[in-house]
Amino acid sequence: MFCNNSLHPCYKRSFHNQPSVAFAAESERLGGTCASLLEYVRINRCSRYLNAYGVFRVLDYVEANLESELSLDQMASIACLSRYHFARAFKKAVGQSPHRYVSARRLDRAKALLMAGDRPLVEIALALGFSSQANFTRAFTQATG
Structure with a gap:
């Protein structure tokens, strides 16, 4: 699978599909991987x-x-597409289904919050939309090994 979920925070809204200054700085910090992801989106668009x-x-x-409830309907309306067309087009453009992408991004955010160490585990789990600390722990363990 091409898509490494830790890369996606580097996306910054830009016009004419050109990377912004912040995008370029984040790409450089991550060793150019964001630029390759941008190129992947351009090729597969x-x-x-x-x-x-x-x-x-x-x-x-x-x-x-990420902390609020995200639905396929909301994301499809932002893209001005039906749920069906959005799900297929998103997977083609990003390399993952919308649900898998959102789940991975939430787990990446959880990693950052855990590394900061200033919030309890149950608070992080509930803030990121998991129904309990046990569900969060299972998903986190499954994702990170």
Whole structure:
């Protein structure tokens, strides 16, 4: 699988599908991997439904709302597509289904919050939309090994 979920925070909304200054700095910090992900989106944006700018809008929305409930309907409306077309186009553009992408991003955010160490585990789990600390622990263990 091409997509490494730790790369996606580097997406910044940009016009004309050109990376912003913040995007370029984050890409350099991560060893150029974000640039390769941007190139992947550009190459695979051949869907007639979802262009790269629409992908960036959805990714920005997901990043800003990880702590709230995200639905396929919300993401599809941001991309101005039906649920069916959005799910297929998103998977083609990003390399993962919307649900898998959101889950991975939540676990990445949890990793960052755990490393900060200033919040209890149960608070992190509930803030990121897990129904309990046990569900969070199971998902986290499954994702990280």
